Amino acid sequence: MDFMTKEGSIKRGLFLIGMLLSSAVMLGWAGNWDDIERESAKIKSVTAHFSQEKHLQILTKPLVSKGRFYFQAPDFVRWEYTSPVRSVLLMRKGDIKRYTMGSRGFVEESGGSLESMQIVLQEISRWSRGQFTGNEHFSATIKRGKGPTIILTPKEKGLSTMISRIVINLSPDRPGVIKSVKIVESEGNFTLFEFTDVQINGKISETLFREVG
Amino acid sequence: MKSSIVHGRLFFIVMLTAFLASCSRLPVIKPVDAAALQDTIQECRRPFLDIPYRFVHAIEVELSGRRTGTVVGVTVFEPASATIHSVVMTIEGFVLFDARYEKKVSVNRAVPPFNAEQFAGRMMEDVRLIFLAPDGRLSDAGVREDGSTACRYYGNEDRIEDVIVHRDNTWEIETYSNNYELIRKIRAFSVRDRIPAMVELTGFGFREYSLRLKLISAEPVSPETQPLRPEKAREEDE
Numbered sequence: 001m002d003f004m005t006k007e008g009s010i011k012r013g014l015f016l017i018g019m020l021l022s023s024a025v026m027l028g029w030a031g032n033w034d035d036i037e038r039e040s041a042k043i044k045s046v047t048a049h050f051s052q053e054k055h056l057q058i059l060t061k062p063l064v065s066k067g068r069f070y071f072q073a074p075d076f077v078r079w080e081y082t083s084p085v086r087s088v089l090l091m092r093k094g095d096i097k098r099y100t101m102g103s104r105g106f107v108e109e110s111g112g113s114l115e116s117m118q119i120v121l122q123e124i125s126r127w128s129r130g131q132f133t134g135n136e137h138f139s140a141t142i143k144r145g146k147g148p149t150i151i152l153t154p155k156e157k158g159l160s161t162m163i164s165r166i167v168i169n170l171s172p173d174r175p176g177v178i179k180s181v182k183i184v185e186s187e188g189n190f191t192l193f194e195f196t197d198v199q200i201n202g203k204i205s206e207t208l209f210r211e212v213g
Numbered sequence: 214m215k216s217s218i219v220h221g222r223l224f225f226i227v228m229l230t231a232f233l234a235s236c237s238r239l240p241v242i243k244p245v246d247a248a249a250l251q252d253t254i255q256e257c258r259r260p261f262l263d264i265p266y267r268f269v270h271a272i273e274v275e276l277s278g279r280r281t282g283t284v285v286g287v288t289v290f291e292p293a294s295a296t297i298h299s300v301v302m303t304i305e306g307f308v309l310f311d312a313r314y315e316k317k318v319s320v321n322r323a324v325p326p327f328n329a330e331q332f333a334g335r336m337m338e339d340v341r342l343i344f345l346a347p348d349g350r351l352s353d354a355g356v357r358e359d360g361s362t363a364c365r366y367y368g369n370e371d372r373i374e375d376v377i378v379h380r381d382n383t384w385e386i387e388t389y390s391n392n393y394e395l396i397r398k399i400r401a402f403s404v405r406d407r408i409p410a411m412v413e414l415t416g417f418g419f420r421e422y423s424l425r426l427k428l429i430s431a432e433p434v435s436p437e438t439q440p441l442r443p444e445k446a447r448e449e450d451e
Contacts, residue, residue, distance in 0.1 A: 052306060056287060058267070058287055059267075060267075063269060065304070084429045085283060100283040102273045102283060103425060109281065185307070185308055186308075189308055191305070191307075
């Protein structure tokens with residue numbers, strides 16, 4: 001698939017990032033790919049706070065955003081920014097919507113293509129089950145250490161012009177919890193997500209995946 | 214019969230619109246006396262900062278009155294050299310557009326549809342309008358009907374740029390084509406220390422659009438620490 005041919009490619013790239021983060025929070029402890037898959041299968045829900053640092057050459061200090069993340073197996077996700085721009089991405093049974101707070105309150109954003117949404121869901125489903133190998137878009141390698149690291153590199157030239165690599169650092173002592181995700185777009189341009197207060201398999205209200213406010 | 218009346222009316226409306234358009238006039242700027250001229254010109258420079266600055270905005274985008282999304286914009290500009298570096302990214306931090314303006318536009322990165330032909334030039338022109346003082350020939354300086362200070366500049370391609378500074382410190386910029394049609398209108402609100410908390414840009418023409426720039430941060434930039442020319446940056450990965 002060529003990532004640069006249609007208008008939906010922005011959304012596609014965007015949602016690839018979103019789904020990556022979604023699945024990354026759910027990753028199991030990584031001794032090897034079998035471990036990841038086995039541990040991921042035990043995770044039914046996740047809640048976490050996240051901070052996002054955007055590093056750019058023209059920024060002397062990173063632009064920091066904060067928010068909350070919710071996941072309920074098999075395919076309910078809420079990816080919510082609380083600052084500096086309030087925004088909510090809801091994924092629910094194959095339906096994805098995004099809302100941003102503006103001068104007229106929360107407004108659903110338009111312009112996303114159904115195709116991109118479907119790709120997202122497919123990927124979320126795959127990665128949330130810990131299935132990184134055999135992925136259509138990324139090659140995955142594990143670097144073993146005290147805190148295991150998964151490195152994803154794009155398979156397609158089109159995608160590699162947007163994302164150079166993705167580095168996922170897992171918690172060394174807590175299966176199912178990651179420390180950070182770094183998405184490198186180009187030299188000097190990367191985004192670092194760090195997760196805190198990660199709760200696994202707690203109860204999450206169903207309305208969080210349905211209602212913005 | 215009824216159909217021909219409707220067509221006749223439609224024709225009349227079209228002709229009237231065309232006639233009125235051809236009769237477009239620029240807003241009147243009443244000249245001030247010679248003693249007040251320099252102060253007036255200086256007042257028209259108030260919207261434009263004199264030193265390099267970095268702005269970060271949340272930008273609401275509307276096309277034809279329909280909101281399409283919100284992005285984050287980072288703009289660094291250097292007034293002395295009329296240089297601008299602009300980056301537009303998604304809320305998630307994914308860079309959609311990265312370009313520099315220094316006499317001409319050079320695009321570092323543009324993801325579809327931001328790579329559309331002429332997009333970069335028009336986008337950077339909008340950014341330039343907001344942040345850099347007009348570089349055209351000053352033709353009028355005075356006051357508008359409502360008492361606002363106003364200056365008129367004639368720039369490239371016979372574009373006309375009006376800078377209007379209101380008594381409450383807010384300001385507007387209007388650009389007109391050579392047949393006096395309004396092309397862009399910029400309005401700055403809640404201005405504090407010359408920095409507006411909100412800027413609204415409306416583009417008129419075939420496809421009307423508007424951008425609402427809500428300020429996230431503004432800070433002076435030292436040329437020594439923040440080169441506008443791209444540099445290779447080292448980064449540690451894992």
